[in-house]
Amino acid sequence: MNYADPKRLKPGEARCPAITTQEIIAGDAHPAPEWVRSESYTFLGDEDFSSDRYTTAEFAEREVASMWPRTWQFACREEHIPEAGDYVVYDVGPYSLIVTRQEDGSIRAHHNACLHRGTKLRHSGTEGNATEFRCPFHGWSWNVDGTCKTVLCDWDLPHAPKEEQGLPQARVATLGGFVFVNMDPDAPSLEDYMGPEALAHFKAWHLEDRYTFLHVMKRLPCNWKLNQEAFHEAYHVLATHPQVSPSNGDANSQYDTYGEHLNRFISTLGVVSPHLYGKITEQDVFEQFTIGDPTSLDGKPRQLAPGETARAAMAKMYRDSFEAANNADLSAYSDSELLDCFSYNLFPNMFIFPGISLPMVYRFRPDPRDHRKSFYEVLFLRPLPTDGSQPVTAECQVLEDHQSFKEAEGMPPAFGDILDQDTDNLFLQQEGLEASMKDSITLANYQEVRIRHFEQAIDRYVAMPPFRKDWQRTRACPGTCG
Numbered sequence: 491m492n493y494a495d496p497k498r499l500k501p502g503e504a505r506c507p508a509i510t511t512q513e514i515i516a517g518d519a520h521p522a523p524e525w526v527r528s529e530s531y532t533f534l535g536d537e538d539f540s541s542d543r544y545t546t547a548e549f550a551e552r553e554v555a556s557m558w559p560r561t562w563q564f565a566c567r568e569e570h571i572p573e574a575g576d577y578v579v580y581d582v583g584p585y586s587l588i589v590t591r592q593e594d595g596s597i598r599a600h601h602n603a604c605l606h607r608g609t610k611l612r613h614s615g616t617e618g619n620a621t622e623f624r625c626p627f628h629g630w631s632w633n634v635d636g637t638c639k640t641v642l643c644d645w646d647l648p649h650a651p652k653e654e655q656g657l658p659q660a661r662v663a664t665l666g667g668f669v670f671v672n673m674d675p676d677a678p679s680l681e682d683y684m685g686p687e688a689l690a691h692f693k694a695w696h697l698e699d700r701y702t703f704l705h706v707m708k709r710l711p712c713n714w715k716l717n718q719e720a721f722h723e724a725y726h727v728l729a730t731h732p733q734v735s736p737s738n739g740d741a742n743s744q745y746d747t748y749g750e751h752l753n754r755f756i757s758t759l760g761v762v763s764p765h766l767y768g769k770i771t772e773q774d775v776f777e778q779f780t781i782g783d784p785t786s787l788d789g790k791p792r793q794l795a796p797g798e799t800a801r802a803a804m805a806k807m808y809r810d811s812f813e814a815a816n817n818a819d820l821s822a823y824s825d826s827e828l829l830d831c832f833s834y835n836l837f838p839n840m841f842i843f844p845g846i847s848l849p850m851v852y853r854f855r856p857d858p859r860d861h862r863k864s865f866y867e868v869l870f871l872r873p874l875p876t877d878g879s880q881p882v883t884a885e886c887q888v889l890e891d892h893q894s895f896k897e898a899e900g901m902p903p904a905f906g907d908i909l910d911q912d913t914d915n916l917f918l919q920q921e922g923l924e925a926s927m928k929d930s931i932t933l934a935n936y937q938e939v940r941i942r943h944f945e946q947a948i949d950r951y952v953a954m955p956p957f958r959k960d961w962q963r964t965r966a967c968p969g970t971c972g
């Protein structure tokens with residue numbers, strides 16, 4: 491317990507005066523792995539951030555010029571492009587890449603624009619299988635490996651020989667079943683970008699053994715950074731999601747930063763929020779989890795045994811019911827991995843929740859036509875069945891602006907409610923920042939350190955000179971393709 495007087499501590503040293511996340515996890519029956527049990531908080535300052543980063547088109551243009559082309563981004567999962575010729579068009583801001591599986595199993599990412607007069611070769615946001623990429627305008631075409639196949643009427647273009655018309659390519663890296671892209675030939679490798687500690691966490695999750703069973707996208711009425719920052723902290727849970735607080739360690743969640751591009755929080759579930767100490771019992775927490783659960787007896791939750799905690803009972807119940815329903819073996823997973831919310835942000839726009847009960851991936855992208863709008867995607871990843879079968883990869887369901895997340899087929903209704911609550915806030919926040927007489931935002935030292943970590947990285951990138959397009963350095967060439 492941390493009962494130190496906050497006035498006598500240095501900035502960033504104060505913590506919620508309650509049981510800590512690590513103390514909760516240390517009491518579990520199935521012990522947690524090292525990546526769960528570590529802490530890595532650093533005080534990063536307490537200055538305000540100017541609001542114009544959320545409210546002006548100029549700031550969005552600086553991100554497009556200097557940040558998006560230089561950073562590693564999650565383009566798709568490997569299961570989205572299993573066969574040679576399978577492709578997904580990944581778009582961010584004005585940039586567009588055709589991410590394509592090659593004959594030899596490798597993956598390439600071609601810039602999605604014809605080298606004649608610039609027409610996109612595939613529509614943004616589409617996917618499919620291709621034997622070539624043919625421009626719809628005048629019919630120039632490219633092989634799946636990016637080498638040029640046809641320059642129509644090449645007798646008229648002796649100054650544009652086919653051998654020199656390879657499509658420019660972004661760099662590609664795979665990790666944990668994810669395909670990452672980076673447009674900058676001079677960027678560090680994905681491993682160096684993440685750093686050794688973050689990489690060790692990523693590898694421990696074995697997310698290559700999961701598959702995408704739900705994928706939903708919706709446009710939200712706010713800047714992409716506001717959209718993303720709503721998921722960086724558990725500080726908002728009591729006010730925004732009051733239905734969650736009775737069984738969520740919100741104010742005593744743990745926050746960590748790793749290097750320049752990764753941060754996380756751990757928010758424990760099956761424990762009472764410190765805001766509600768003395769107001770609800772362990773039995774209340776357990777009942778909130780089990781009411782309506784078909785595994786409970788007669789629709790009624792059982793009574794906890796004397797000394798039994800809601801968290802322990804929930805972990806056992808969840809483990810048994812998940813294994814039975816999904817033909818999966820969870821014996822290698824700790825109680826914490828089953829129950830808790832682990833939220834990792836890989837800069838700039840990917841969230842990974844490697845736990846089992848909340849197995850999501852989020853992606854946040856700006857709307858290139860309006861800096862006050864953004865695209866939010868949620869993918870649910872489930873462990874692959876133990877019988878070796880390959881389940882169907884979920885297609886992306888695109889919701890209309892007015893639709894509730896609950897309308898997505900397969901979305902757990904309680905989770906859809908939570909996302910709708912977050913969305914309502916974001917509309918108010920975007921409008922409020924523009925209406926405000928204060929021209930900055932203020933952040934908490936501990937609970938909002940991930941937002942500071944993220945915005946400091948944004949500031950480093952937008953301070954760089956604009957990224958220089960260089961077709962010659964990135965084009966696919968016969969015999970020299972990397």
Ligand code: FES
Pocket residue numbers: 604605606607608609625626627628629630
């Ligand atoms: S613009 Fe593509 S072939 Fe002319």
Ligand SMILES: [Fe+2]
Pocket residue numbers: 720721726730731908912
């Ligand atoms: Fe939320």
